[in-house]
Amino acid sequence: MQLQEILYGAAITKLVGTTNLDVNALVFDSRKVAQGDVFFAIKGTLSDGHDYIASTISAGASVIICEQMPGTLETEITYIQVENSAVALGIMAANFYHNPSSKLQLIGITGTNGKTTIATLLFKLFRELGYKVGLISTVQNHINDDIIPATHTTPNPLALNGLLNDMVNAGCSYCFMEVSSHAVVQHRIEGLIFAGGVFSNITHDHLDFHGTFDHYIKAKKSFFDRLPKSAFALTNADDKNGMVMLQNTRASKKSYALKQLADFKARIIENSFSGLNLDVDGTDVFFKLVGSFNAYNLLAAYGTALLLEQDRLAVLTALSTLTGAEGRFEYVTSNQNIIGIVDYAHTPDAVQNVLSTIQNIRKGTEQVITIIGCGGDRDKTKRPIMAQVACDWSDKVILTSDNPRTENPQAIIEDMEKGVSPTNKRKTISILDRKEAIKTACHLAKPGDIILLAGKGHEKYQEINGVRHHFDDKEVLTEQLNLLS
Numbered sequence: 001m002q003l004q005e006i007l008y009g010a011a012i013t014k015l016v017g018t019t020n021l022d023v024n025a026l027v028f029d030s031r032k033v034a035q036g037d038v039f040f041a042i043k044g045t046l047s048d049g050h051d052y053i054a055s056t057i058s059a060g061a062s063v064i065i066c067e068q069m070p071g072t073l074e075t076e077i078t079y080i081q082v083e084n085s086a087v088a089l090g091i092m093a094a095n096f097y098h099n100p101s102s103k104l105q106l107i108g109i110t111g112t113n114g115k116t117t118i119a120t121l122l123f124k125l126f127r128e129l130g131y132k133v134g135l136i137s138t139v140q141n142h143i144n145d146d147i148i149p150a151t152h153t154t155p156n157p158l159a160l161n162g163l164l165n166d167m168v169n170a171g172c173s174y175c176f177m178e179v180s181s182h183a184v185v186q187h188r189i190e191g192l193i194f195a196g197g198v199f200s201n202i203t204h205d206h207l208d209f210h211g212t213f214d215h216y217i218k219a220k221k222s223f224f225d226r227l228p229k230s231a232f233a234l235t236n237a238d239d240k241n242g243m244v245m246l247q248n249t250r251a252s253k254k255s256y257a258l259k260q261l262a263d264f265k266a267r268i269i270e271n272s273f274s275g276l277n278l279d280v281d282g283t284d285v286f287f288k289l290v291g292s293f294n295a296y297n298l299l300a301a302y303g304t305a306l307l308l309e310q311d312r313l314a315v316l317t318a319l320s321t322l323t324g325a326e327g328r329f330e331y332v333t334s335n336q337n338i339i340g341i342v343d344y345a346h347t348p349d350a351v352q353n354v355l356s357t358i359q360n361i362r363k364g365t366e367q368v369i370t371i372i373g374c375g376g377d378r379d380k381t382k383r384p385i386m387a388q389v390a391c392d393w394s395d396k397v398i399l400t401s402d403n404p405r406t407e408n409p410q411a412i413i414e415d416m417e418k419g420v421s422p423t424n425k426r427k428t429i430s431i432l433d434r435k436e437a438i439k440t441a442c443h444l445a446k447p448g449d450i451i452l453l454a455g456k457g458h459e460k461y462q463e464i465n466g467v468r469h470h471f472d473d474k475e476v477l478t479e480q481l482n483l484l485s
């Protein structure tokens with residue numbers, strides 16, 4: 001492809017060399033550069049791509065996109081200076097793939113919790129309604145029935161536009177994608193054209209990356225600020241910051257709520273282990289998803305479908321048949337009638353929501369045993385709070401490892417223990433090994449008891465020092481529960 005063609009829309013501040021040349025691929029990692037590639041020098045959280053410019057030229061790069069020109073310039077190379085290389089990558093990746101987001105209806109879902117659930121519900125719903133659809137999510141990506149493994153909640157711009165292009169080629173008319181706050185700040189969604197944006201909620205997470213809660217709100221809000229006038233922006237009016245998200249958007253403002261006045265309204269009639277009975281805009285419907293937080297997710301999916309001009313009753317009928325995403329409130333029952341729940345709750349709010357749901361639907365005499373850990377190289381301030389919430393809402397708590405990544409797992413548990421009050425200490429034990437922790441919970445449980453295994457949901461690995469070891473919460477919990485009988 002010609003360099004000129006992919007530069008359209010990129011804000012160039014200085015150009016040295018020709019733009020009249022054929023380029024091979026766009027690359028932002030020096031270790032992957034090949035002959036004829038365009039290398040984007042991006043300033044990251046760990047290193048600065050500008051430090052690798054010389055090595056990419058040795059590896060065959062013919063074009064360098066950078067924020068600062070190198071001290072010495074090679075004669076055969078084209079150097080393009082831009083204000084922000086990550087923004088340029090987003091725009092040029094979209095051009096490279098002929099702007100696939102403009103050829104289908106792309107809906108972005110953002111918020112602390114619920115993105116995967118809402119995106120997955122919408123994907124399944126639109127498949128049920130007979131459409132060709134794409135999904136970009138934490139668990140996995142989909143192009144109709146084909147599964148493409150996911151590495152991030154929101155992929156990098158090249159992977160993202162590549163996926164969207166494959167969706168267009170497969171005839172998809174809709175794509176539902178999660179938009180993480182990391183993706184917004186790192187400009188992974190630059191150059192995409194959204195037909196709609198959906199906000200779920202915002203609570204404590206990722207303060208290691210965003211610094212303050214205010215910056216975290218601004219990151220989410222900037223997704224709505226950049227939506228075009230032709231799009232819709234659907235927010236959760238019950239969330240304290242729901243309306244803030246829409247303050248400066250040009251998109252058409254819509255809302256959903258259980259408590260406030262809103263364009264799409266629902267009321268919980270009944271919430272049990274078998275599902276949710278809701279009144280949705282005057283229609284009584286039974287859904288398979290469990291927990292009041294899922295009433296919000298269902299309502300967000302319903303509102304989005306109606307804004308995409310789908311038939312209301314067809315939408316409600318199809319939604320009522322759907323299950324949620326893998327690893328979200330998934331439960332197994334042992335022969336001894338012990339209930340094991342696997343859930344991806346990895347924020348204080350999610351842990352509280354899941355445990356309060358269990359509280360609301362339990363009979364009262366059984367114990368709730370929670371197994372919980374926190375991820376390494378992630379927000380340290382949420383650790384004591386997650387432990388505290390787990391203790392406040394459970395009869396017994398086992399603190400254990402999640403994904404320690406590059407941190408010492410024992411130190412992560414000690415951070416969590418700081419949130420355990422003296423009165424809660426007696427119901428808490430710490431077991432470093434996650435499998436041992438699960439085994440212990442199963443031994444402690446009596447018939448009728450409920451075990452919540454929180455934090456890793458669908459994940460099929462435990463990441464320790466850069467190595468992903470096979471670990472599947474549902475598999476281990478089921479195995480341990482079966483060993484009891």
Ligand SMILES: CC(=O)N[C@H]1[C@@H](OP(=O)(O)OP(=O)(O)OC[C@H]2O[C@@H](n3ccc(=O)[nH]c3=O)[C@H](O)[C@@H]2O)O[C@H](CO)[C@@H](O)[C@@H]1O[C@H](C)C(=O)N[C@@H](C)C(=O)N[C@H](CCC(=O)O)C(=O)O
Pocket residue numbers: 028029030031042043044045046047048049052151152153154155156180181182183
């Ligand atoms: C903190 C974070 O988001 N990091 C992401 C970021 O990496 P980074 O900024 O640390 O990159 P860096 O290592 O500093 O390098 C800067 C630049 O130099 C380049 N480089 C670096 C080394 C080298 O030898 N040569 C070279 O060219 C890199 O390719 C990069 O372009 O950009 C990389 C490329 O896109 C991502 O893979 C990486 O995701 C890491 C692995 C990650 O774990 N991210 C998580 C936190 C994340 O993004 N999570 C959200 C979901 C969160 C949620 O919803 O809960 C997600 O969307 O997945």
Ligand SMILES: Nc1ncnc2c1ncn2[C@@H]1O[C@H](COP(=O)(O)OP(=O)(O)OP(=O)(O)O)[C@@H](O)[C@H]1O
Pocket residue numbers: 111112113114115116117118138153178200201293294296297325327328329343344345346349350351353354457
């Ligand atoms: N609407 C909601 N409000 C609060 N908590 C929720 C909501 N939906 C789901 N949760 C809780 O959050 C967990 C994660 O849900 P989900 O995977 O849908 O969120 P996510 O936003 O995609 O998360 P991530 O940021 O990791 O991608 C669930 O397992 C559940 O415990």
Ligand SMILES: N[C@H](CCC[C@H](N)C(=O)O)C(=O)O
Pocket residue numbers: 153346374375376378402403455456459
């Ligand atoms: N998208 C989230 C997932 C957290 C899942 C939890 N198991 C952990 O490893 O912290 C993150 O990257 O922060």
Ligand SMILES: [Mg+2]
Pocket residue numbers: 115116137138139153178
């Ligand atoms: Mg997700």
